[in-house]
Amino acid sequence: MTRKVFHLTAGAVMLMFCSLPYSWAMFAAPVIRTFGWSAEAVGFTFSMGLAGFCVGGIVSGILHSRYGIRPVLLSGTLLMTAGFFTLTLMSELLSLYLGFGGLLCLGAGILYNGALSRTLVLFPGNAGRISGVLLMSFGCGASVIGTLFSVLDNRFGLRAALGLLGLLITVVQTVGSLVLTGALRKNIPTAGGKEIRPDMESAEDPGPVGETGDTFAMLRCPSFWFYFLWTVLLGSAALIVVGNSAAIAASLGQGLAVVAFCAGLVSVFNGLGRIVFGWILDVAGSRVTFAAITAVFMGGSILLYYSAASLQIVVLIISYGLLGLSYGGVFPCNSAYIRSIFGSRNFAIHFSIVNMSVLAAGFIGPLLAGPMLRKGGVPASLLMMGMTLAGALCLPGIRRQMPSKAERKTL
Numbered sequence: 001m002t003r004k005v006f007h008l009t010a011g012a013v014m015l016m017f018c019s020l021p022y023s024w025a026m027f028a029a030p031v032i033r034t035f036g037w038s039a040e041a042v043g044f045t046f047s048m049g050l051a052g053f054c055v056g057g058i059v060s061g062i063l064h065s066r067y068g069i070r071p072v073l074l075s076g077t078l079l080m081t082a083g084f085f086t087l088t089l090m091s092e093l094l095s096l097y098l099g100f101g102g103l104l105c106l107g108a109g110i111l112y113n114g115a116l117s118r119t120l121v122l123f124p125g126n127a128g129r130i131s132g133v134l135l136m137s138f139g140c141g142a143s144v145i146g147t148l149f150s151v152l153d154n155r156f157g158l159r160a161a162l163g164l165l166g167l168l169i170t171v172v173q174t175v176g177s178l179v180l181t182g183a184l185r186k187n188i189p190t191a192g193g194k195e196i197r198p199d200m201e202s203a204e205d206p207g208p209v210g211e212t213g214d215t216f217a218m219l220r221c222p223s224f225w226f227y228f229l230w231t232v233l234l235g236s237a238a239l240i241v242v243g244n245s246a247a248i249a250a251s252l253g254q255g256l257a258v259v260a261f262c263a264g265l266v267s268v269f270n271g272l273g274r275i276v277f278g279w280i281l282d283v284a285g286s287r288v289t290f291a292a293i294t295a296v297f298m299g300g301s302i303l304l305y306y307s308a309a310s311l312q313i314v315v316l317i318i319s320y321g322l323l324g325l326s327y328g329g330v331f332p333c334n335s336a337y338i339r340s341i342f343g344s345r346n347f348a349i350h351f352s353i354v355n356m357s358v359l360a361a362g363f364i365g366p367l368l369a370g371p372m373l374r375k376g377g378v379p380a381s382l383l384m385m386g387m388t389l390a391g392a393l394c395l396p397g398i399r400r401q402m403p404s405k406a407e408r409k410t411l
Helices: 003-016 020-035 039-067 069-088 093-121 127-156 158-180 215-219 222-242 245-251 256-284 286-310 313-342 347-354 356-374 377-399 405-409
Strands: none
Touching: 003 093, 003 127, 003 158, 020 039, 020 093, 020 127, 020 158, 039 069, 039 093, 039 347, 039 356, 069 093, 069 158, 093 127, 093 158, 093 313, 093 347, 127 158, 127 256, 127 313, 215 313, 215 347, 222 286, 222 313, 222 347, 222 356, 222 377, 245 313, 256 286, 256 313, 286 313, 286 377, 313 347, 347 356
């Protein structure tokens, strides 16, 4: 295994174990069973965890810009460890909220931003593809963590399962942090034979590169807000399906096996979309990629409408594949867009800000899903088509201020 693959593997495994907020469904049932708390009270933990994850990204960016990458990875690991320790001792809801939302997911958000930012620096020429690999690992993490926790819970009980999982994640994140910061080697080589010290931002320049990296300038840039709105619209529309894929399939009169297959299909294609569109991003550039994602999502929404109107399960399966593929493609675009437009300086802060779109979509999508799906799949699919069309109208605003392909190579 080459050293570059070794570092990519370390980053991917770290991100896999940062996906705890999205594996909450596997934790909720054992918690309710053990303590007898209501589903509504326990369900609030997911919203807290998602908020903590997004806030963690911003904290990570601030720490990274002021103190470097090592304090970021160290603080994230310590917070996750403290979160699991709190959960093993919990006896009331406040402990659950503090342990999962206040510590565990906050630490996961810090580590997610730090590990992703650090790994991308080591591969300056392949941001799209490397982002796709890393984010696919993050997307698969919820399934891996959820399955592992279920096995431990069934064998040892809730508290022991939380303790063992916490110990495993602490070891994984500690070793991964040592690898990415070069603590296990004197220096980390990158493409072109140059080396990066742990406190350096890139191999080409140890200091700021690209544009000024002014965060307030980014927030004043119309292109950024058009892009942010595009991600919120597509993300919200996608979450209407992602959180209700099994229910929609069941409404077509399908059996349990087909329903389970459809529920997993969206997640599988979500992971594939991160790699596919990450590759397209590197080959064809941002303009083509954004347009392709929007077009594929519109196609999936149209097929969803047709499947709901005609009760065709095959059409539903195809629509799930297209929707999962296109939704997954949004995530590698975030890092590539921020780096190509606003440069590498303060990338961690800028990346955490654009990732706040996940939090916005996480509230808007489920909020819209309930009343729409109660009326059937047809109104929900029509709403998704409308949101996708609104997203398409944002694309000219994004492209108007994009650098050319030649200019992107200089950033």
